[in-house]
Amino acid sequence: MNEAPNPTAGTPKKNCVVVLLTFNSAGIIRETVTAALRVSPHVYAVDSGSTDGTVQILQELGCTVVQRPFTNYSEQRNWAIAQVEEDCDWQLHLDADEVLDDTSVQEIRALLAGGARHDAYMLRRRDYFMGKMLRYSGVNPWHLRLFRSGAGRCEARLYDQHFILVGAQRTSARLQGFMHDKNALQLSDWIARHNRWSDAEAREKSGPQSVGDDVLQPRLLGDARERTRFIKQLYYRLPIGVRAISYFFYRYFFRLGFLDGKAGFYFAFFQALWFRMLVDAKIYEMNSMTDDNNPNLGVSPSCANTTRPNAS
Known part of the structure; x- marks a missing residue:
């Protein structure tokens, strides 16, 4: 599949472009785009070969859609940044299942109307699990997603990627609104995806x-x-096994995850305990075996075509 040229080149400069990465997102993409269009009429979607009608929905809603094979999240994001950078003053980056709430829409519109004092702005992400919004059990909520063109890029990591500021003297601030991460995966698919992500995290840490x-x-x-990254650095200094169990107790009890009911328990169990224990097991496996003994150890190629992992 050939990469599409930038279809926005040569057009008048836009105030803001909303950039989406999509892959088989038909179940949620209409809601995501509808909210994004309240911020800007210019939505640029980089699709990785969807077969479920995602592209048709995007085109129906007036989005610009380009096809590009997915290698990893950072590379795909930075490619998208480069495509729109010369054609807009601001970029807002969302995942296919991240829906802006009314407060964030109003805040962003005010900034784009001339009220911006900083180069970038962070939004809070509110997690959903088993169809329930999590008020307490969620992972690190702050993500830098709105920035002036030329002021941001996605960091080069295999897992837990964030957008970062580019250049000296850049400043950022927080917004009060939320982007709702309306994960609609069935539990079996969620587990399969996190199994793939554990490959990337284990390789990163090894x-x-x-x-x-x-x-x-x-x-x-x-x-x-x-x-959060500093605390995560301390987390990895704890013994394998102990740290995952400790993290579960921290998330479920100290962070009041139990107040999210059954969905909160299952999310804390699978995301904080099971996933972290799986990462530790793979780190142990990688440290115990050389690539010569098992050449298949590494990041699974099936990590492609997945949305950005939750930072935790």
């Missing part, structure tokens, strides 16, 4: 850790994302 300007750095006194 190799040299990325440093420099291309990744979000762990900082205790940084923004919410940097503090």
Whole structure:
């Protein structure tokens, strides 16, 4: 499949373009785009070969759709950034199942109308699991998604990727609204996806850790994302096994996940305990066996065509 040229080239510069990554997202994409269109009439979707009617829905709603094979989340995001960078002042990046609420729509519209004092803005993400909105059990909610063209890119990581600021003296701020991550996966599909993501996380943690300007750095006194990464760095200093169990108790009891009912328990169990234990088991496996003994160890090629993993 050939990569499509930038269809926005040569047109008048836009105030804001909403950028989506899509793959078989027909069940939610209409709701996502409908909310995004309240922010900007310009929606640019990079699709990775959907076969479920996603592209038809996008075209029906007036979106620009290009096809591009999926290699990994960071590479796909940064390619999309480059395609629209010269044609808009601002970029808003959403996943296919992230729906803006009324507050975030109003805030973003006010910023685009001339009220922006910063180069980028962070939105809170509210997780859904088994059809229920999670008020307490969710993972790190803050994500930098709205930024001036030329001011942001996606960090080069296999897992837990965030957008980062580019250039000196750039500033960011928080918005009050939410983007609702309306994950509609059946539990079996959710488990299969997280099994693939555990490959990427285990490989990331088994190799040299990325440093420099291309990744979000762990900082205790940084923004919410940097503090979370600092805490995650401490997490990986705990013994294998102990850390996953400790994380479950932290999420379910200390962070009041039990107040989200049965869905909150299952989310804490699968996302904080099962997933983290699976990552630890794969790290142990990778450290115990050389690639010569098992050349198939590594990131599964089936990690392609998945939305961005939840940062945790």
